[in-house]
Amino acid sequence: MGIPADDAAAEFHDFFERHYAELARLAHMLTGESEGADDLAADALVAMWHRWDRVRAAEHPPAYARGVVANLARSRVRSAVRERRRIALFWATHSGWADDPDVPTVVDVQEALRTLPFRKRACVVLRHAFDLSERETALALGVSVGTVKSQTSKGIAQLERLLGARVSAELVGGRN
Template sequence: MRGVRGGGDAAAEFHTFFERHYAELARLAYLLTGDADGADDLAADALLALWHRWDRVCAAEHPAAYARGVVANMARSRIRSAVRERRRVTLFWGSGRGEACEGPDVPAVVDVQEALRSLPFRKRACVVLRHAFDLSERETARALGVSVGTVKSQTSKGMAELHRLLGPRQALERVRMSAMGGER
């Protein structure tokens, strides 16, 4: 592993950071993407990117928030890539058949992962960071690179949608449980 500062101290600092935050970043990736296998890869990719910018991470006021932002940005990129790929596949296989592609048939009872996946990325990220990871509005805004007002509105709208899908009593509890690995 190549260190940006070259010293053993940087490697030791990074190793400590990795041990402390890997599981949390993997859970965040899972809640943002809904893909258990891909979440571990995404967390590892994010940590590799952090290692390459370790000087910048160490200089950040809140290195863990910086790391969450990297995971969120990488998750957003992967989701966009997956959507583009699904569109290409749908166009390829659906073009000669004259069949219309309809949205998925949503069951009457949806689990928290399906409900989270139904939210647009920013709402999902705000809900997950605020309620599953118990970050403050300011910490969530910092991690996502948005204003506190955006966090407030996106969280409120996201929770309203989850209440509609999961029921008002279960939504918050189930989002929190999923962060602890209860639904992974």
């Protein structure tokens, strides 16, 4: 038997107020798109509302919410990649334009993060931008702590190659 509807709505509203901004920021960092981050966070919260009885019974509802955002972001990124490939195929037959230049003069952090495979990016963002523990990150992504450790380490190494060790150390606060 579930909780009364008014109590559930109030509880969800409180959860929404406490976590919406964090979820939108996570969505932005995972997708690299500021425009769609709010929508993605809202979509995640709508999905959670539909399963609120199950979510509120979870051991860590905020970790569950981060996992929902991460899964939606992964789907959105994959869709965008597929769309870019279709567009690139179309333009490749019609012009000599290259959509991925080899020589960027400046690589900012968001561009560097976008180059990481999704799981590495998610681990780095959750560990260092959101300051989650390895365990919290593992819960959010539905992976083992060992996976979080290895993916974070590999992601940081890749960022160091792209941004330089000094910039990477500043980005992650000098910790691995």
